[in-house]
Amino acid sequence: MSALFNTYARRPIELVEGQGTIVKDQNGKEYLDFTSGIAVLSLGHAHPELIKALHDQSKKVWHTSYLFQISGQEKLAESLIKDNHFSYAFFCNSGAEANEAAIKLARKHTGKHHIITFQQSFHGRTFGGMSATGQDKIQKGFGPLVEKFTYLPFNDVDALKAAVDNSVAAIMLEVIQGEGGVNVITDEFAKAIQDICSNSDILLIIDEVQTGIGRTGTRFAYEQTPLKPNIVTMAKGLGGGFPIGGILGTAELHDTFGPGSHGTTFGGNPLGVAVSQKVIEIIFQDEFLQEVQKKSAYFVEKLEAAFPEEQYKVKGKGLLLGLEIDNEVAPFIGKLEEAGLLVCGAGPKVIRLLPPLTVSYEEIDKAVEILKNTIK
Numbered sequence: 001m002s003a004l005f006n007t008y009a010r011r012p013i014e015l016v017e018g019q020g021t022i023v024k025d026q027n028g029k030e031y032l033d034f035t036s037g038i039a040v041l042s043l044g045h046a047h048p049e050l051i052k053a054l055h056d057q058s059k060k061v062w063h064t065s066y067l068f069q070i071s072g073q074e075k076l077a078e079s080l081i082k083d084n085h086f087s088y089a090f091f092c093n094s095g096a097e098a099n100e101a102a103i104k105l106a107r108k109h110t111g112k113h114h115i116i117t118f119q120q121s122f123h124g125r126t127f128g129g130m131s132a133t134g135q136d137k138i139q140k141g142f143g144p145l146v147e148k149f150t151y152l153p154f155n156d157v158d159a160l161k162a163a164v165d166n167s168v169a170a171i172m173l174e175v176i177q178g179e180g181g182v183n184v185i186t187d188e189f190a191k192a193i194q195d196i197c198s199n200s201d202i203l204l205i206i207d208e209v210q211t212g213i214g215r216t217g218t219r220f221a222y223e224q225t226p227l228k229p230n231i232v233t234m235a236k237g238l239g240g241g242f243p244i245g246g247i248l249g250t251a252e253l254h255d256t257f258g259p260g261s262h263g264t265t266f267g268g269n270p271l272g273v274a275v276s277q278k279v280i281e282i283i284f285q286d287e288f289l290q291e292v293q294k295k296s297a298y299f300v301e302k303l304e305a306a307f308p309e310e311q312y313k314v315k316g317k318g319l320l321l322g323l324e325i326d327n328e329v330a331p332f333i334g335k336l337e338e339a340g341l342l343v344c345g346a347g348p349k350v351i352r353l354l355p356p357l358t359v360s361y362e363e364i365d366k367a368v369e370i371l372k373n374t375i376k
């Protein structure tokens, strides 16, 4: 019996220790961790520089709240808006909260309510995030939802053109739908969205909670598309394992959030921003990101060589990859775990592969070997 609400179908192991990509469970069994805590541990387990950043800050102040200046937030914001078209950041604690901030900002800025999102999207479990999410199973039993979200088919240009009118405040999307099956946006669809947003007052919100902070081989995944968002939302990889979320916004949004309009007690606390600063310093280096791209190309090549048959499909970008199989993935996830490889699912038929961005080529080889032996 557990004293916890039964909100998760947890696996029966506990991971008690880790180093890089390797984790150990309570019985000392070792695994390759290709979940990274669901795309969170961007630099793997127990990264020495993150431990140091957390430890150093923990001896100064842990928390002071939004009543006072937090120079670590200023510094982190500057690092995140360097070399892109964003001008401002706001920090919170999670992906859902980042999306709440984005939705509130878009509504207040435009004075409109209607937000277009997409089927199979995932934007979090709060009322705003859940209402934005285009999946019945996430919403069932919790209504009435926040009004004025429309869920269009992803990558369907005609449906988009037919749905857009001047009631629309924003279009909100993931450029790779992570939870929804590792579905990558097409160039054609991205161009159509950007055309609409460039030629109207419709804001573009990109949910980079899963795809951001180097996960797809660039700082943000939108950089590999023609999209130029007004707002991006971040969380997961941003703190490398320490809970922190945030949004970045363009200059014209600045006056929409004035004092008292939006906030959070814990958001961007000194511990979180100290760790995140180090994460960003490491990941936002050209050499680091190029290495992620190389590892991705290597991983994709190995996967395609191991699964050349038609019923398999390798999807995704960077180190957010999916292996689509012609079967329910749930039983395979358990078998892979027994064989020493931890992975996530994404929709019913996709195995989602999310190693730390620091994964080695040898670890990729081992993972592909286990996938091949277990699935075939």
Ligand SMILES: *Cc1c(COP(=O)(O)O)cnc(C)c1O
Binding pocket: 093, 094, 095, 096, 097, 099, 122, 123, 124, 125, 174, 178, 179, 207, 208, 209, 210, 211, 235, 236
């Ligand atoms: C995980 C995720 C969220 C929700 O983040 P939480 O930190 O769990 O609230 C939102 N959007 C996307 C794309 C995600 O992958």
